[in-house]
Amino acid sequence: MTKITGIETIRTRADGTWLFVKVLTDQPGLYGIGSASDHYRCKVVQTAIETVAPLLIGRDVSRIEDIWQSIYTAGYWRNDAIGNTVIAGIDMALWDIKGKEAGMPVYQLLGGATRSAVAAYAHASGDTLTELEDDVRRYWEEGYTVIRCQLGPYGGGGFLDRAEARGPKNHWPQDRAFDDDAYLENVPKMFAHLRDKLGFGPKLTHDVHEHLAPHNAVQLAKLLEPYRLYFLEDLLAPEQVQWYRLVRQQ
CATH class of the missing domain: 3.30.390.10 (Enolase-like, N-terminal domain)
Incomplete structure (x- = not known):
């Protein structure tokens, strides 16, 4: 022993x-x-x-x-x-x-292998749509077929600087704030741009990183349907998994 x-x-x-x-x-x-x-x-x-x-x-x-x-x-x-x-x-x-x-x-x-290989995906990002497009093209040319697309850091497209973020009176000061509506507007625009420039050859994905309120997460999933994402990652926080049923139903 x-x-x-x-x-x-x-x-x-x-x-x-x-x-x-x-x-x-x-x-x-x-x-x-x-x-x-x-x-x-x-x-x-x-x-x-x-x-x-x-x-x-x-x-x-x-x-x-x-x-x-x-x-x-x-x-x-x-x-x-x-x-x-x-x-x-x-x-x-x-x-x-x-x-x-x-x-x-x-x-x-544990029972042996069930597949001979596993596909890998690349992470493309850029502070502008053009920079992101160039990064996606670079990975596509390197041979990646699945590419995750982010506009800057996680949550990119939803952050507002202090001048834009209209918080309530006496709110805690911060350099930037996350705004669900801005994210819902900018992320679909991001994929519209990529599909227009790159077509449907690349399998594109996106990581929400749990930034959205549940009802807005459902809305984002619906808005992204026309762009046929390979997967939409981390749409909801673990304690909100019951909302996935609503996402699938809609």
Whole structure:
């Protein structure tokens, strides 16, 4: 029986926002690596892993489901983003160990491959429609068939500067504000321009990044129908998933 002897965390990237978990065992050279990354709360996840680590020392690495349940039920408040990220990283590391012990990649343990390759998409952006069009053309010429299109950063097309953002009296000062109506106007214009210039050859996509209120997200999906997006990403926040039924119905 292989036992857990330690849990380590490894922060990567220049700003330390990418976190990995390393599960050590009593077998020389045998360890597992898992990703437990939360870009905005990396230190919180790291502390949570260090908190549950003593519960795992001496446990049998083969009891992956039992360890999963032990971590999940160890806290009074459950099923939160931080806790689930902790579980995911440790769970991944334990499967990494199981694959090494079996001498095969984990996907083989889980039933084997179901496809020979996976298509990749490129991320095109530009501060103007012309810049974006040029970026899409560049990726298309490089051989990408699926291209995600953003007008500047995530939410681009919906941000207004301080002079344009007409907030209520005594509102908190800010350099820019996000406006749903501006986004609903500019994003369809963006795809109208791209389809006019590039046709329907490229499979175009877009990431809303949860910027819109649910009823406006439904409206955006309807407005983009004529441009036949390959997919519309992150249209709604996780707590608003019930709105997807309305999106599909309309």
